Each structure stands twice: as structure tokens, then as C-alpha cells.
Amino acid sequence: MKYIKDFAIVSNERLDDRNVLLKLRPVDGQMPDTKPGQFVQVQAPAAQDTFLRLPISINNVEDGLLWLMVQMIGEGTRAIGQMKEGQSLNLVLPLGNGFSIDEFWNTDSRSMRPQVLLVGGGVGIAPLLYAGRVLKSRGVEPTFLLGARTASGVLERSLFEQIGRVLITTEDGSLGTRGFVTQILSDSQIVELSSFSKIMVCGPKPMMIAVARCAKQNGVDCEVSLENMMACGLGACLCCVEKTINGNLCVCTDGPVFNINQLTWQI
């Protein structure tokens, strides 16, 4: 079931010079069921030239609040980022398929707890917080690998650290290992890739391709969350299609999460 709902802004926290964290409460008090990896389409009310809704991943759902991490890169996201506590935002949700976490259902009883590696770059870390929280509640040990340009771009670090092991790479070396996330993936002293049941990735496409390649080389199942340009978000306009082994699929409805075996990427 999809909903069009008004949400009241409970808080708007500046995370760094480009990113904000919005915590939203449904005005009617009814929070729709959501899955990690799903997204919402946000109406940016103050932006005169932004008539299309903007797709934003669900960063978390906790204590009756829906969290959105927004990187202010254009008119729509800047307008949303400048909104104040008490104002309201209209959302369409929940959209997309989400990560396949249902295979990890109450795994506490097993002797070997499965391990999942969640790799995020830039604002692509947003859906991984929610994914990590839900996986942990199901007895999975999440390890996060977060990549950013500099230390200040590693957002919500302390929240990730409350959930699982956190590995960090920064391009300038100001935090964690210097370089890209693949620096760590190729160092078996730091992570033994074959020990993971699954890798879940969200971030810039070159990063996702590089991680997909490492996953394939090590025989680990891997899912990526694509951020193709979108308009309707509902499978009608076809502007978000991705070529797959099953033909062109809409990222907004068939994705945004795809197993790398479904994609035609050269990896």
C-alpha cells in the first residue's frame, strides 16, 4: 500500500555544510510499514522551479519518527534542507523494493550468526543505518564500511558505531584508511570478504561497480541500491529504467535494490 501523507518536521539537524537530518512525524499519527532500502518521494514546497517530487531514502524509522538525510545539491534539496521545525512536508511512501533482509529472520537461535557487510559512500550511507538496525534486531552482525571524501563527510558515525563494527575510508586520509572503500575490501587483514553472507551497497555508481567486482571475485552475494534519475517514482514515466538481464526495469518500482547478478554491468 502506498500513502500520500503530511509529516510534521520535529527537528532539522545540520550534519555538516551540505547535509541535514530531518526527523518527521506523520500528522495523522499513522506511520506506514517500511523496509530498509525503500524510499519516499518528497514534495519540496518552497522551491518554485521544482515541481517533481524528490526521491530520498529512508534513513531510519524509530520512536514514531521517520528520518531523512538530505544532501543539499540543487534547488529542491536546498529548499527541503532549509525547512524549520513545525513546518510540514508531503511524502509519497513507501516506494521501491528495499534490501532483501527477509532471509535474515530471527537468526538468534543459530549457532553461527550470519554477517552482512554494508558499504556506503557519501549520502549513500543513508539507507544503511536503517538496514543495519533491522539486521541487528534479527540476530545478524552488521559491519559497516563507510567512504567519504574527508572526515566531516562521514555522517552519523556514532549511530553506526552503536549498531556494529565500523570501518572508514576517506580520500584525503583525514579519518580511517586513506583512499576508496576498495582499499579495505582488498586487504584481507582488515576484512575477510568470504566470511560475509551478503554485501549491501549504496553510493556513487563507480563505487558500487568496484564493490560488486570484489564481491563477485570472492563469491559473495551482493545487492546494490541504484540512484537513477527519477520523475514519477511509480513506474509510469520510464525515466529511471536500468538495463538488466530481464530487459529494462524501472528502478523506482523493480528497484532501487538489485542483485548484481541481475545487472548488465561489466564487472
Ligand SMILES: Cc1cc2nc3c(=O)[nH]c(=O)nc-3n(C[C@H](O)[C@H](O)[C@H](O)COP(=O)(O)OP(=O)(O)OC[C@H]3O[C@@H](n4cnc5c(N)ncnc54)[C@H](O)[C@@H]3O)c2cc1C
Ligand atoms: C532511490 C533514490 C534514493 C535517494 N536517496 C537520497 C537520500 O537519502 N539523500 C539525498 O540527499 N539524496 C538522495 N537521492 C538523490 C536525490 O533524489 C537528488 O539529489 C535530488 O532529487 C536532487 O534534487 P534537487 O532539486 O536538489 O537537484 P537538481 O537541481 O535536480 O539536481 C542537482 C544536481 O544533482 C544531480 N542529481 C539529481 N538527481 C540525482 C540522482 N538521483 N542521482 C545522482 N545525481 C542526481 C543533477 O544531475 C544535478 O547535477 C536519492 C535518489 C534516488 C533515486
Ligand code: FES
Ligand atoms: S521514475 Fe517514473 S518510471 Fe521510475
